[in-house]
Amino acid sequence: MVANTLKSTALALILMAGLTAQSFAADPSLDLVAPLADYKIYVAENTEQLVKDTEAFVAAIKANDVAKAKALFAPTRTSYEKIEPIAELFADLDSSIDARADDFEQKEADPTFTGFHRIEYGLWVEGKTGEIQGYADQLLKDIKTLNERINGLTFPPEVVVGGAAALMEEVAATKISGEEDRYSRTDLWDFDANFAGSQKIYTLFRPLIADKNPDFVKKVDANFAEAGAILKKYQKDGGYVSYVELSDADRKVLATKVNTLAEDLSTLRGQLGLN
Amino acid sequence: MSETPVAPNRHLYWAVAAAACLAVAGGGAFWYAASKTAATTRGQAADRTVTITATACQPNQITVPGGRRSFEIVNASDRPIEWEILDGVLVLAERENIAPGFRATLSVQLAPGTYQMACGLLSNPRGTLVVTPSDEAAAAASEVTLRKFLGPLSEYRVYLAMQGNAALSAAQTLQAAIAAGDVTAAQAAWQAARLPYRRIEALAYRFSDLENRIDPRAAYLTGREQDPAFTGYHRIEYGLFAQGTTEGLAPVAAQLVTDLEALKTRLRQAPLDPQLLIALPGDMATQLAQSHVPTGDDAYAKTDLAEFEASLEGLDKLTGLLRGVVASVNPDLEAQIGAAMERSRADLTALKQGGAYPPYDTISAEQRQALSGDLTALAAALSKLQDVIGLN
Numbered sequence: 001m002v003a004n005t006l007k008s009t010a011l012a013l014i015l016m017a018g019l020t021a022q023s024f025a026a027d028p029s030l031d032l033v034a035p036l037a038d039y040k041i042y043v044a045e046n047t048e049q050l051v052k053d054t055e056a057f058v059a060a061i062k063a064n065d066v067a068k069a070k071a072l073f074a075p076t077r078t079s080y081e082k083i084e085p086i087a088e089l090f091a092d093l094d095s096s097i098d099a100r101a102d103d104f105e106q107k108e109a110d111p112t113f114t115g116f117h118r119i120e121y122g123l124w125v126e127g128k129t130g131e132i133q134g135y136a137d138q139l140l141k142d143i144k145t146l147n148e149r150i151n152g153l154t155f156p157p158e159v160v161v162g163g164a165a166a167l168m169e170e171v172a173a174t175k176i177s178g179e180e181d182r183y184s185r186t187d188l189w190d191f192d193a194n195f196a197g198s199q200k201i202y203t204l205f206r207p208l209i210a211d212k213n214p215d216f217v218k219k220v221d222a223n224f225a226e227a228g229a230i231l232k233k234y235q236k237d238g239g240y241v242s243y244v245e246l247s248d249a250d251r252k253v254l255a256t257k258v259n260t261l262a263e264d265l266s267t268l269r270g271q272l273g274l275n
Numbered sequence: 276m277s278e279t280p281v282a283p284n285r286h287l288y289w290a291v292a293a294a295a296c297l298a299v300a301g302g303g304a305f306w307y308a309a310s311k312t313a314a315t316t317r318g319q320a321a322d323r324t325v326t327i328t329a330t331a332c333q334p335n336q337i338t339v340p341g342g343r344r345s346f347e348i349v350n351a352s353d354r355p356i357e358w359e360i361l362d363g364v365l366v367l368a369e370r371e372n373i374a375p376g377f378r379a380t381l382s383v384q385l386a387p388g389t390y391q392m393a394c395g396l397l398s399n400p401r402g403t404l405v406v407t408p409s410d411e412a413a414a415a416a417s418e419v420t421l422r423k424f425l426g427p428l429s430e431y432r433v434y435l436a437m438q439g440n441a442a443l444s445a446a447q448t449l450q451a452a453i454a455a456g457d458v459t460a461a462q463a464a465w466q467a468a469r470l471p472y473r474r475i476e477a478l479a480y481r482f483s484d485l486e487n488r489i490d491p492r493a494a495y496l497t498g499r500e501q502d503p504a505f506t507g508y509h510r511i512e513y514g515l516f517a518q519g520t521t522e523g524l525a526p527v528a529a530q531l532v533t534d535l536e537a538l539k540t541r542l543r544q545a546p547l548d549p550q551l552l553i554a555l556p557g558d559m560a561t562q563l564a565q566s567h568v569p570t571g572d573d574a575y576a577k578t579d580l581a582e583f584e585a586s587l588e589g590l591d592k593l594t595g596l597l598r599g600v601v602a603s604v605n606p607d608l609e610a611q612i613g614a615a616m617e618r619s620r621a622d623l624t625a626l627k628q629g630g631a632y633p634p635y636d637t638i639s640a641e642q643r644q645a646l647s648g649d650l651t652a653l654a655a656a657l658s659k660l661q662d663v664i665g666l667n
Contacts, residue, residue: 027421030428036432154429166371169371274422
């Protein structure tokens with residue numbers, strides 16, 4: 001019953017959203033070229049940073065310095081989380097770099113469970129670096145390959161523009177629950193990076209829609225600002241506190257903001273003629 | 276097999292949905308998940324339904340005609356899943372975060388070929404999606420739209436920005452070596468500084484005010500090397516390679532850096548359109564064939580061959596992007612351009628001696644003519660692009 005009621009409300013909202021988006025539908029224009037190019041430069045800067053940070057992270061693991069490796073885990077991931085819409089285009093690397101234990105039938109015991117989260121499991125749950133040396137080597141190799149592939153990739157415009165919503169959907173569906181960094185509880189770092197990546201895309205294309213749809217940008221601006229303000233409360237020493245410290249009230253507000261942003265940003269493609 | 280698999284039991288569906296409702300944090304998350312289902316419900320029937328169980332896609336092999344196809348994905352497993360269509364390692368399309376018991380649709384433009392489907396867990400076997408040729412797919416492939424140029428234009432803009440930056444920073448390195456009075460270091464820096472400029476020369480030379488200060492050759496000036504308008508790269512080359520000194524070059528280098536800064540800004544702001552993208556490589560190939568290759572540019576350093584390699588890299592970037600556009604419209608032309616490009620590159624590389632390019636004055640008229648011929652053939656192939664993918 002409850003589900004049914006919610007479902008019809010959602011249906012009504014969707015229909016309204018659909019109509020709004022449709023009235024602003026457009027053919028793609030050459031104005032998209034500059035922000036698309038700027039986005040690739042943003043991604044390239046992030047993968048360059050990711051290679052550097054991963055080198056330091058892996059070096060700490062190789063030196064058996066658990067404390068240092070733990071400290072570097074979350075900040076290293078941020079460059080990946082910012083550019084996830086592009087990074088996850090490469091299915092093989094996305095699996096080997098960022099898969100979670102849930103993605104495998106045998107969970108943590110699956111031998112193909114590798115990458116950041118396998119290392120996270122090693123550092124926080126197993127509390128040692130012996131087992132994960134090989135995973136660390138593989139991670140650095142994968143990150144370097146990712147960097148090369150991204151540099152050589154002509155970005156599909158619809159993936160770039162769709163990425164703003166994709167990042168928020170990802171947070172809404174599988175991150176707000178705290179599944180992502182379950183061993184380290186560094187989820188808020190990832191949230192922050194996902195927001196930054198989504199907002200970057202939105203900001204780059206915003207000038208192309210602001211005049212046509214002032215209410216839309218006003219609403220999205222406000223939601224980004226409000227979500228940002230909540231996250232800011234949990235900042236500490238240039239990073240974030242543990243996810244367990246996020247209050248239920250704030251989690252709920254964040255969830256609402258993320259969902260609204262996901263829904264609103266999903267109209268960007270249509271507004272820019274890229275459906 | 277076009278049979279639609281049996282939909283999951285209705286009671287189970289709502290039970291799982293209700294459970295999902297309780298499980299997710301915040302009402303918004305549920306609203307979002309529910310909205311996906313709602314969007315599916317109101318949409319038209321999908322071309323195919325794929326049910327993802329705990330262990331596989333059902334069916335695990337699907338055949339559809341090419342064109343815009345829609346898929347309804349049903350999550351009959353007990354975990355949130357994603358369904359992806361993979362073209363090699365690249366994700367062609369995906370529907371992520373489908374909650375247990377929920378369904379979602381995905382509509383995607385498919386070209387004929389064989390693809391893989393990622394079915395839920397990474398440890399699950401992948402399915403196969405076979406896309407057969409169709410009139411619809413053929414029409415979509417041959418259609419030339421502005422949209423097909425957006426990626427290539429953006430990519431070229433990135434290339435201009437990167438090479439523009441590289442040209443500037445290499446000129447700054449050159450400037451530093453000149454300031455230090457180190458002729459050997461400055462000679463090496465000069466050669467390196469030329470390469471990024473040559474890669475983007477196709478567009479850079481069109482800014483004639485800057486070009487006249489950055490790249491004039493003495494042979495084209497009344498007073499030759501003594502002409503006050505003899506500035507930029509070749510004035511520095513003259514000092515370093517003909518006179519063997521850095522004396523008097525500091526202000527020239529400073530001006531070059533200033534001009535390259537201006538060039539970088541202009542390249543960033545240059546309005547790119549399909550017409551220009553199509554014209555650039557053909558024009559550059561013609562210029563190389565008719566002017567640069569016959570006479571050479573580097574009268575004192577004689578390092579032309581290494582620079583031609585950079586020019587070809589710049590051409591390869593442009594032609595590579597255009598080949599991506601033309602490939603589906605006219606595969607023969609795509610292959611022809613690829614072959615002409617390869618021929619130019621192979622013939623240039625064949626001039627290397629012991630892994631390095633010899634001075635350009637050792638390259639005979641016949642050898643130059645052969646190179647010119649390759650580039651003329653490339654320009655001829657490129658000139659057909661306008662008719663095939665030109666938008667006007």
